[in-house]
Amino acid sequence: MTFPKEMQVVEIAAPGGPEQLRPSMRPLPRPGAGEVLVRVVAAGVNRPDVMQRQGRYPPPAGASDLPGMEIAGEIVELGPDVSGLALGDQITSLLPGGGYAAYAIAAAPLCMHLPAGISMVEAAAIPETYMTVWTNLFERGGCKAGDTVLIHGGTSGIGTTAIQLAAAWGARVFATAGTPEKVRACERLGAERGIDYRTEDFVAVIRAATGGYGIDVTLDMVAGSYVQRNLEIAALEGRVVTISMLGGSRAEINMSTVLLKRLTLTGSTLRPRTVAQKAAVADAMRRNVWPLLAVGRARPVIYRTFPLAQASEAHRLMESSSHIGKIVLTI
Ligand SMILES: NC(=O)c1ccc[n+]([C@@H]2O[C@H](COP(=O)([O-])OP(=O)(O)OC[C@H]3O[C@@H](n4cnc5c(N)ncnc54)[C@H](OP(=O)(O)O)[C@@H]3O)[C@@H](O)[C@H]2O)c1
Numbered sequence: 001m002t003f004p005k006e007m008q009v010v011e012i013a014a015p016g017g018p019e020q021l022r023p024s025m026r027p028l029p030r031p032g033a034g035e036v037l038v039r040v041v042a043a044g045v046n047r048p049d050v051m052q053r054q055g056r057y058p059p060p061a062g063a064s065d066l067p068g069m070e071i072a073g074e075i076v077e078l079g080p081d082v083s084g085l086a087l088g089d090q091i092t093s094l095l096p097g098g099g100y101a102a103y104a105i106a107a108a109p110l111c112m113h114l115p116a117g118i119s120m121v122e123a124a125a126i127p128e129t130y131m132t133v134w135t136n137l138f139e140r141g142g143c144k145a146g147d148t149v150l151i152h153g154g155t156s157g158i159g160t161t162a163i164q165l166a167a168a169w170g171a172r173v174f175a176t177a178g179t180p181e182k183v184r185a186c187e188r189l190g191a192e193r194g195i196d197y198r199t200e201d202f203v204a205v206i207r208a209a210t211g212g213y214g215i216d217v218t219l220d221m222v223a224g225s226y227v228q229r230n231l232e233i234a235a236l237e238g239r240v241v242t243i244s245m246l247g248g249s250r251a252e253i254n255m256s257t258v259l260l261k262r263l264t265l266t267g268s269t270l271r272p273r274t275v276a277q278k279a280a281v282a283d284a285m286r287r288n289v290w291p292l293l294a295v296g297r298a299r300p301v302i303y304r305t306f307p308l309a310q311a312s313e314a315h316r317l318m319e320s321s322s323h324i325g326k327i328v329l330t331i
Contacts, residue, residue, distance in 0.1 A: 001076060001087075003028050003037075007102040008331070009066055010311040015055025018312040018319070021067075021100075029064075029098070029105045031079030034275075038091065038106050042124035042305070043099040044070040045314045045327040046157060047244070048271070052097075053315060059097040060272050067311075068099020068329075069271065071106070072114065072123035082108045090114045094127035094278060096271060100311055102331050109279035112286060115293040118300075125300035125326035129161045130289055131281045132243060132270050137162055137219050138169075139284070140266050141241040145170030147216035148235065150206065152176045152226060154186035154194060155324040158243065160301040162219050163189040165289065168297045174215070176202050178321065185324045189301070203233045214238065224248030231257040231265075242267035301325025 006025045013022045031037045049067040051057035059065060072092040075085055085091070085108055092114060093106035114123050137143045149166045153159045154175030166173045167190030175186040176197045183194030193209055195202045206215060214235035220226055224247030230240045231253060238261060258265065270278065292298040303323040306314040308331045317323055 003076070003103075008308065009102070010100040010308055011066055012053050015053070018053070018315040020053060021312040021315060023309045026066075026101070028103055031077055031105055033079055033081045034108050035079040035105050036075045036082060036085055036108055036111060037077035037079075038071060038073040038093065038104050038111075039076045040071045040073040040099065040102055040104050040331050041120040042072045042331065043068045043101075043308070043329045044124045044126075044128055044157075045311075045318060045329060046070070046128050047318060048128075050315055050318055063096035064098030064105075066098045066100050068097060068101065068104070069095050070124060070127040071095060071099045071104050072120045073104075075111070076103070079108075084108070085111055090120070092123040092126050094131055094270075094282070100308060100329065102308070107275045107279075109275060110282050112282055112290075115290050117296070118293055121302055121305055121328050121330065122300045124328050125157065125302060126293075128270070129157045129300075129326065130165075130285060131278070132158060133162045133165055133219070134285055134289060135270060135281045136241045136243050136268060137166060137217060138288075139281075140268060141217040141219065141239045143169060143171055143217045147171045148174070148206075148210055148213065150174045150176075150202070150215040150218040150230070150233070151186075151191070152219065153221045153246070154189075154191060155182040156221065157326045158219075158221060159186070160189055160325045161298070163191050164298040165292070167191070168292050171217075172210075174202070174206050174209070182324060203229050206233050217241065219243065221245075222247040224251055227251035228253045228257075231261075231263060234261055234263050237262050237264075239264045239266065243269070303327055305330050307331075
């Protein structure tokens with residue numbers, strides 16, 4: 001197969017606003033050992049891309065400086081030492097960066113064949129959010145059938161995924177969001193009760209709805225003023241998993257709440273993990289999540305697509321927080 005020497009990309013010209021995302025041309029990358037070259041059809045947009053553009057979330061050492069942590073497309077070249085994948089395979093993959101491009105390098109163990117009935121646009125919206133939800137809500141948070149679960153940011157890409165997976169698992173789901181329309185969207189996705197955090201107190205709502213029992217697992221992307229309230233509404237032996245700090249990284253908490261209720265506070269980020277650690281999450285996805293996607297019990301919620309060259313518009317939309325679900329770039 002012959003490849004063009006150069007490819008269309010969107011790069012970060014300088015740390016700053018959405019206007020710093022600029023269409024450009026770059027040499028085609030070549031796959032190394034254990035890697036494949038993917039012709040990208042669609043690339044998911046994630047809030048960490050916005051933080052990277054602002055200069056607040058640098059890519060890990062050795063990763064592409066281009067934004068983009070998830071893609072779907074077709075394998076067009078295999079590097080040495082790749083097994084289980086073939087030219088022409090349609091895959092979706094988690095990347096450490098480099099997704100805002102017509103071609104991208106993916107680690108072979110992180111390439112997941114498209115689930116049945118899932119389009120390229122939907123597939124591009126899966127790796128970053130689903131793997132983050134899997135490893136945090138289920139692996140760290142131990143979410144299981146019958147648990148009460150609280151998802152903050154219920155209509156974010158992460159939130160829409162977490163609500164669906166927790167509900168599919170048989171959990172009772174509560175979710176917070178910032179408008180009545182978003183609250184209704186949380187409930188359509190499987191939340192028993194969406195909570196408008198601008199007009200309602202999630203601690204009081206959940207206490208009443210659970211007869212005082214509280215929450216077994218909380219997935220929190222807000223932190224700040226939410227931290228102590230997460231502890232207050234936690235059930236005995238509850239787990240609170242923090243994945244971001246949109247509301248601030250510092251909080252004052254009452255440790256007696258942690259001791260008396262035997263709580264676990266934890267958190268993690270996916271991006272700095274090794275390929276082997278991410279591959280373990282990808283394996284768990286193939287076993288546990290792919291069957292749900294194949295029968296439609298979970299499905300990425302696509303809010304809007306933009307052509308790659310309009311990535312700055314996609315970031316403006318994400319920063320407006322008016323979206324429900326995922327924003328995807330198409331190439
Ligand atoms: N730890 C990890 O490995 C990992 C991986 C991926 C993403 N993340 C994090 O998870 C979060 C969600 O990512 P995403 O791509 O799903 O984002 P997203 O779709 O842009 O959603 C973020 C949502 O959070 C809500 N929100 C609540 N408090 C907010 C605040 N103080 N400022 C801004 N938004 C606030 C907003 O909805 P409302 O209108 O309801 O407020 C907003 O729509 C991000 O913070 C991201 O950095 C973590």
